[in-house]
């Protein structure tokens with residue numbers, strides 16, 4: 001065991017989901033070690049406890065796993081459970097933490113950000129409930145990084161990560177597990193695998209694009225293996241350290257191969273994709289895109305068709321920028337609907353307290369109380385179960401949903417990699433304009449409420465401020481502005497746009513056309529062009 005002298009490195013405050021930086025930043029001497037030591041210092045229970053460890057397999061994953069194993073041994077961790085090859089999807093890590101009652105977990109991922117030597121890396125700590133550590137813990141970790149002077153590490157040899165079994169690193173027990181097995185068992189508890197198997201056997205076809213990321217092994221084992229879908233149903237199913245050079249982000253802008261396959265004349269019945277760490281999902285019908293906000297609402301409305309949710313839902317939750325489609329379902333079901341800040345960590349308390357069963361975000365994230373992360377493969381299996389149980393197509397399910405609840409027309413416009421100072425100035429000016437906005441008419445619509453979203457956690461009473469500017473109109477239209485907390489270069493301004501359309505005759509409209517007026521108002525109100533020099537967003541979802 002060695003004690004290594006070190007100095008604080010600036011900028012190690014975790015963002016929306018852990019610490020994300022360029023790989024080259026993580027490769028700087030002591031950079032990773034400082035942050036990992038700060039985790040051990042901020043969570044004393046890890047001493048003598050069990051730690052779950054794994055990541056999405058991106059470049060630097062294996063190096064980081066070896067370093068963390070040696071540091072865990074030197075910091076007195078009793079046992080580490082690692083996925084074979086250093087692999088665990090984010091939802092699988094969450095399920096393993098819960099199943100083995102671990103003290104916590106370290107997940108190595110920069111999620112949907114590109115990987116490779118010039119790409120991004122990330123690390124985050126999850127607590128014993130399996131979910132992202134609450135803000136007070138991430139803040140404590142950060143505080144430790146600002147005053148760190150030493151870290152502890154063993155000089156044990158590297159462990160072979162590619163064989164399952166029980167091993168030891170400097171006297172600490174290490175259990176290398178199959179990354180898929182426990183997760184696959186959990187999925188079989190929740191979904192009607194027989195019905196889905198029959199759906200495939202009847203000749204229905206699917207394409208699952210794992211985007212050369214960590215969902216590959218999960219999707220292959222579960223969808224092609226247990227559910228009997230034909231080989232080739234999962235494409236890009238082998239995780240690559242650089243995701244083949246692509247953005248492993250399941251949205252229409254980045255999952256272009258899948259969009260093309262689902263638009264073809266002989267398109268499969270169902271399409272799906274997931275992101276770098278397999279917690280996000282996109283689902284598609286034949287020539288039909290489903291927005292994540294609608295997906296959450298449909299899962300909520302139809303949950304009792306699925307064995308794991310047959311008893312109904314305790315409540316639902318969505319992040320503030322996510323559309324109110326699920327609110328309409330909750331109202332009809334007579335259950336509570338919570339509105340939280342962006343980021344999965346805010347769902348943890350609600351799930352732990354049994355206040356909600358399903359939750360989701362507009363950013364292609366959906367999940368339930370089965371784990372404490374959003375879960376891409378779970379969402380896809382939920383949809384497969386609905387397709388099998390109803391015999392309907394994706395388009396039929398969505399259009400029937402709109403007919404029943406109205407359509408919440410929704411889009412997000414991202415302005416990526418803009419100058420950080422310009423982005424801050426834009427938000428400052430916008431916030432300053434809020435007090436005068438209510439009652440004003442913009443583009444013919446009267447502003448009902450304009451504020452900077454703050455959240456009081458109903459379980460632990462914690463108060464989170466500055467969670468996004470919202471401008472809500474009397475007719476229900478909403479414009480939301482936030483700066484991303486997951487990017488690694490410059491700033492990303494996210495503009496979220498929503499309009500409610502109850503009239504069935506109008507449900508077929510093209511999204512951007514239907515939102516055109518609101519888009520103009522949104523850009524003018526925030527003076528996007530004058531602050532950022534940008535006329536158009538770089539990504540539209």
Ligand code: VG1
Nearest residue numbers: 016017111343344361363484485486
């Ligand atoms: C984004 C999404 C947010 C999501 C977060 C982590 O954060 O907007 O909804 O929870 O990514 O998802 P931001 O701060 O960039 O808007 V993942 O799959 O990157 O862990």
Ligand code: CO
Nearest residue numbers: 111275277279
């Ligand atoms: Co992710």
